[in-house]
Amino acid sequence: MNSLSKTSKQLIQLHVNGETHDAVVRSADTLLIALREQLGLTGAKRGCENGDCGACSVLINGKPSHSCLSLAVEVIDQPITTIEGLMDSPVSKAFVDNWAIQCGYCTPGFIVNCHSLITTHPDANDELIEEWLQSNICRCTGYEEIREAVHTLLASGQTENE
Amino acid sequence: MIAFDFKYIKPTTAKEASKLFLNAKQKGNKAMFYSGGTEIITLARVNQLQTDMVIDIKGIPECNVLEIRGNELVIGSTVSLNDIAKSKLFPLLGDTVQRIADHTSRNKITIGGNLNSELIYKEGILPLLVADAKVKLAKGLEQRIVSLESIFKKQLELETGEFLVQIIVDKSYLDHPHMAKKRTKISKVGYPVVSVAALVKECQIQIAFSGVCQYPFRSFKLESVLNDTKVPVMERIGTAMQHLPEDVVDDIQGTKAYRTFVLRNVLKDILEELELTK
Amino acid sequence: MTNKVFTTVGKPEQRIDAVEKSTGKVRYVGDYSVPGLMHAKLVTSTQAHAKITSIDTTEAWKVPGVRAIVTGEVFPYHIGPILADRPPLAFEKVRYYGEPVAIIVADHEYQAKLATTKVKVEYDPLPIVNSVQQAFQADAPLVHENAGSYTKIISNVYPKTGTNIGSHIKIRKGNFEDEWENCEETITANYSFNLSDHVALETRSTRVEINPRGKVIVHSCSQSPFTIKKVLNQFFNVEVGNVLVHIPMIGGAFGGKGTVQLEPLAYLASKSVGGKLVKLEMDREEDMITSPCRVGLDATVQLGATKEGKLVAGKYTYLLDSGAYTDQAAGITRAAAIDCTGPYDIPNVWCDSYCVYTNHPFATSFRGYGHPELTFAVERTMDQLAKQLQIDPIQLRIINGIKPGHTTPTQTVLTANNIGDIEKCINRAKELIQWDEGQKMVSGKNKVRSKGISMFWKTSTTATNAEAGAILTFEADGSVNLNCAAIELGQGTKTILGQILAEKLGMGMDKIHVTMETNTQYDPHQWRTVASSSTFLAGRAVIAAADHAITQLKKTAATVLKCSPDDLDIGGGKVYLKPDPAFGVDIKEIALGYTYPSGHSIDGQVVGIGKHIQRHLTPMDEETGFGKPGPWWSVGVQAVEVEMDTRDFTYTILKGVTVLDGGTIINPKTAQQQMRGGMYMGLSYATSEKFIFDEHGVVQNTGLRNYPMLRYGEQPAQYLVDFIESPAADGPFGARGIGEYGVIGAPACLANSLSYALDVALNQLPLTPESIWEASRGSEE
Numbered sequence A: 001m002n003s004l005s006k007t008s009k010q011l012i013q014l015h016v017n018g019e020t021h022d023a024v025v026r027s028a029d030t031l032l033i034a035l036r037e038q039l040g041l042t043g044a045k046r047g048c049e050n051g052d053c054g055a056c057s058v059l060i061n062g063k064p065s066h067s068c069l070s071l072a073v074e075v076i077d078q079p080i081t082t083i084e085g086l087m088d089s090p091v092s093k094a095f096v097d098n099w100a101i102q103c104g105y106c107t108p109g110f111i112v113n114c115h116s117l118i119t120t121h122p123d124a125n126d127e128l129i130e131e132w133l134q135s136n137i138c139r140c141t142g143y144e145e146i147r148e149a150v151h152t153l154l155a156s157g158q159t160e161n162e
Numbered sequence B: 001m002i003a004f005d006f007k008y009i010k011p012t013t014a015k016e017a018s019k020l021f022l023n024a025k026q027k028g029n030k031a032m033f034y035s036g037g038t039e040i041i042t043l044a045r046v047n048q049l050q051t052d053m054v055i056d057i058k059g060i061p062e063c064n065v066l067e068i069r070g071n072e073l074v075i076g077s078t079v080s081l082n083d084i085a086k087s088k089l090f091p092l093l094g095d096t097v098q099r100i101a102d103h104t105s106r107n108k109i110t111i112g113g114n115l116n117s118e119l120i121y122k123e124g125i126l127p128l129l130v131a132d133a134k135v136k137l138a139k140g141l142e143q144r145i146v147s148l149e150s151i152f153k154k155q156l157e158l159e160t161g162e163f164l165v166q167i168i169v170d171k172s173y174l175d176h177p178h179m180a181k182k183r184t185k186i187s188k189v190g191y192p193v194v195s196v197a198a199l200v201k202e203c204q205i206q207i208a209f210s211g212v213c214q215y216p217f218r219s220f221k222l223e224s225v226l227n228d229t230k231v232p233v234m235e236r237i238g239t240a241m242q243h244l245p246e247d248v249v250d251d252i253q254g255t256k257a258y259r260t261f262v263l264r265n266v267l268k269d270i271l272e273e274l275e276l277t278k
Numbered sequence C: 001m002t003n004k005v006f007t008t009v010g011k012p013e014q015r016i017d018a019v020e021k022s023t024g025k026v027r028y029v030g031d032y033s034v035p036g037l038m039h040a041k042l043v044t045s046t047q048a049h050a051k052i053t054s055i056d057t058t059e060a061w062k063v064p065g066v067r068a069i070v071t072g073e074v075f076p077y078h079i080g081p082i083l084a085d086r087p088p089l090a091f092e093k094v095r096y097y098g099e100p101v102a103i104i105v106a107d108h109e110y111q112a113k114l115a116t117t118k119v120k121v122e123y124d125p126l127p128i129v130n131s132v133q134q135a136f137q138a139d140a141p142l143v144h145e146n147a148g149s150y151t152k153i154i155s156n157v158y159p160k161t162g163t164n165i166g167s168h169i170k171i172r173k174g175n176f177e178d179e180w181e182n183c184e185e186t187i188t189a190n191y192s193f194n195l196s197d198h199v200a201l202e203t204r205s206t207r208v209e210i211n212p213r214g215k216v217i218v219h220s221c222s223q224s225p226f227t228i229k230k231v232l233n234q235f236f237n238v239e240v241g242n243v244l245v246h247i248p249m250i251g252g253a254f255g256g257k258g259t260v261q262l263e264p265l266a267y268l269a270s271k272s273v274g275g276k277l278v279k280l281e282m283d284r285e286e287d288m289i290t291s292p293c294r295v296g297l298d299a300t301v302q303l304g305a306t307k308e309g310k311l312v313a314g315k316y317t318y319l320l321d322s323g324a325y326t327d328q329a330a331g332i333t334r335a336a337a338i339d340c341t342g343p344y345d346i347p348n349v350w351c352d353s354y355c356v357y358t359n360h361p362f363a364t365s366f367r368g369y370g371h372p373e374l375t376f377a378v379e380r381t382m383d384q385l386a387k388q389l390q391i392d393p394i395q396l397r398i399i400n401g402i403k404p405g406h407t408t409p410t411q412t413v414l415t416a417n418n419i420g421d422i423e424k425c426i427n428r429a430k431e432l433i434q435w436d437e438g439q440k441m442v443s444g445k446n447k448v449r450s451k452g453i454s455m456f457w458k459t460s461t462t463a464t465n466a467e468a469g470a471i472l473t474f475e476a477d478g479s480v481n482l483n484c485a486a487i488e489l490g491q492g493t494k495t496i497l498g499q500i501l502a503e504k505l506g507m508g509m510d511k512i513h514v515t516m517e518t519n520t521q522y523d524p525h526q527w528r529t530v531a532s533s534s535t536f537l538a539g540r541a542v543i544a545a546a547d548h549a550i551t552q553l554k555k556t557a558a559t560v561l562k563c564s565p566d567d568l569d570i571g572g573g574k575v576y577l578k579p580d581p582a583f584g585v586d587i588k589e590i591a592l593g594y595t596y597p598s599g600h601s602i603d604g605q606v607v608g609i610g611k612h613i614q615r616h617l618t619p620m621d622e623e624t625g626f627g628k629p630g631p632w633w634s635v636g637v638q639a640v641e642v643e644m645d646t647r648d649f650t651y652t653i654l655k656g657v658t659v660l661d662g663g664t665i666i667n668p669k670t671a672q673q674q675m676r677g678g679m680y681m682g683l684s685y686a687t688s689e690k691f692i693f694d695e696h697g698v699v700q701n702t703g704l705r706n707y708p709m710l711r712y713g714e715q716p717a718q719y720l721v722d723f724i725e726s727p728a729a730d731g732p733f734g735a736r737g738i739g740e741y742g743v744i745g746a747p748a749c750l751a752n753s754l755s756y757a758l759d760v761a762l763n764q765l766p767l768t769p770e771s772i773w774e775a776s777r778g779s780e781e
């Protein structure tokens, strides 16, 4: 046994949704695990922990990121936004209004990603929407209502938080 | 969830990074350089990788560069695939890396990580091979700049404790006529059945392949066959197939026969299109 | 009932769970955590078929935080929903790659997981059964040495010792053999596809504790809370009343969460640590292969017809790959036989449907319960027969479409009430897909567009005594709580039931509070939330409960208003006099009983109780299949238009059409969601999904990375959905079930369109460019 392989939990600070929170993590803990188990922010889901499904999506520095593919210790100096920090995003309402939600398990990931998409590219075309949203799997809806939600948002110009 | 523990360190200089690596090694520990980290995290989760320490090189300023310096484009090894694509500095590289994994992952996957991947694809290397790129490597106090081709033998052959700092591409390559094509099993997000990047330099097509063999490659022999415009296209392609460096991959993404079929079609499209630009 | 104008039924009322889900605040079962919660992880088999010679846990015990290690000899018995043939933890031998072999319980998940890597299991490999064809050979290795000795949990299952047959269901209607000889035109075709997976986005997860009074408290994402109670009772000797099951909202299920797998394991885990609360959550890879998946199928269909295309005789041989255990595959084997012909009137039917053991991960129910698979075989054969007869494929289907007056393969007589109108469906689908503009056209260099169509049907094969109940409690403000055990999987069932109640009580949806969680201690018994049965069963129970509450409301109101209950009607939050609606009493005045100005009170809280049980269903006769398996058949038609690149065999799906006759549609928007989502799922399955096995029976694609599914933008550019609403007389407001139906015809119509595009018979799934290329190569040679 060598000294490095012992469990060493450490206290870190995460900047999430505009607040700074303490979290006690192992270096090997992903951001997803830290958000869920240390901060109680369970909107980001464990869909695959492999970067394949997008259910764990959060924004790191405003960019959509699979929280299962970052270590918590790696992002201590970066602002993080989770679904819980997007309460007033017009995207949520558009998802509700366009029937883009069934079981809801993929929904937080989609909303986070869509939020970043429409704020970064308020004039996104179909190709760009597809490129971004292919990162998220929805097994219930068949994507049609999600497409309608995004189109409604872009058409309404309602792409900033009110 | 990753079951085992490791130490995470984020040095701010290349020197410190290699020192940490070598020290760990001296003590009998395994250390890994960590850039985007996506592959390390996913392989660690399924116990296909073990390490005692990861050394995050994203804190090293040289690794984060993305700019034209004089006659050269300099790309830091920790620059994300999306940032490369968005910069539009090297369109062929942008086109190629934009088809790796998915958009969200590409915010995390870095060019250095892709080049050092354990998988057979490493598609980010294709445009660099055809653009005769150089790489800057660091080890301790030493840094060396060598041609990518000279150290890429199926994978990047680096010395112990050495890591990729930057990629350097001669500016003249950036706007040559070019084409990147990727074919997957079915969904756009997926490993390549065949992925190809090509550019035209002085009327010659320079072309590199991924998904075809167990490693990405560029072959001068194959290029000379493909560039022999006296021969009809399909015949050239037929000959080229006999000059692949090794057997075509046969796996769950596609059988050998199917990959060969796809490769022929892709080559045909590329030759037809790029020859118009000559 | 038909002329009544509904106020809520038939309206696109917003889903009652949507707002909460859009905020990420819904707590699914895995989102719960509390200090002291212990974690279980599984050691799973690395072999597909082997004797376990030893399990060495020494190193695993050294991992800090490990509190218990459970292996198969702790519970060396078999469990199962239909045939008890599966040990929850393998003992003596393993029968599939990924099978649970041991459970580690530790303080933290990473500790448990680390310990799983340190358990050393020694195996003695056995010969592998790697396909249903191989399983059927006389000298095949046996997956179960003594299948015939297992306990039957339900009657219609017929395992055969000395073979790999887990069940064999027969249909013998008319006289196939003689009629086949006389048919003017015949066709025989074979189809096959591998096992695949549900991939509900939420992986399976459960928490179990055993409290000091012996109560077993289960939290799970299951479609079958009462079955969990039954299993823990039947096989683990816990009194039924001592098992309490909680089910929150579920992150997708598609049939995969209908069977009981994790809960017994978590129960054993909790027991091993003195009853402490233990969580067992599957990683995606485990969810795909350790937990049950979707059946594979090898099918042979023979159809005999007249020159004019009237079907005379049909023979169907279905070999279902159930993997290592029968689980629900035994039920699917039966369901596939029941509806073997598809929605066609065929007087002479012969069907052998086999549930076949292999060394593959075991299969359970999947949305459609075998029907997407059998429909693929039947509908591909119909298209090939149409080609042979040179009849338009739609015409052939119309000639043979099943109608009231005909009988099903199990000889159930169809009436206008128990079956939808298939001809209306196909005519509507034909319009929507613009069939008359041509089935195929060239659309560019190397590009053709083509159309394919498929009809389908399905009955709801519930238990013959399947039931549901509902309890209504009125609040002081006159609003109503609705409690029932129909589970919200994403299908919108809670909204639908709320709408049914709102309609009955003449209230707005804002006055109905549907409890989203299911709790077996408070909620009345409901069979399970599967088989598209909830709208029907729970919907009927809600209507009965509403009637019960209305009786009470009217009785109290009659006393208050000094009239007879018969003079009263209900609506708008009031009980009022029919002749003078302005004169009445607010429900809120009587919801908790009525109190006179004097303080004297009468009647107390209005509590409505309702229930419904299936009527007149019967098991099937072992030799002929004769019986009445389901209450009604919903029917429908699906069609797609694709654009195919004839050079490289890639294609895009331009248009998808679904027309369903599901009786009255309670909510057109949730119904549309179900149809689109179902069609997506069927198309995704058909284009790309399957498990790939190596020669050792080891699954090669255990995660999402190598298990491609259609992603955003790969769905049809247009999804058109329409409903024909022939009311079901006994359904709530005329509704039948619809939840599974969108998926059923999708694989078949896709294969029909692609086959037509290339004039190549594509009879295997999935239809990747590679497999299409293979098939068209084959046809050239």
Ligand code: FES
Binding pocket: A045, A046, A047, A048, A049, A050, A051, A052, A053, A054, A055, A056, A057, A066, A067, A068, A069
């Ligand atoms: S859980 Fe992170 S991408 Fe699936």
Ligand code: FES
Binding pocket: A100, A101, A102, A103, A104, A105, A106, A107, A137, A138, A139, A140, A141, C201, C251, C252, C490
């Ligand atoms: S709504 Fe269930 S996965 Fe998207």
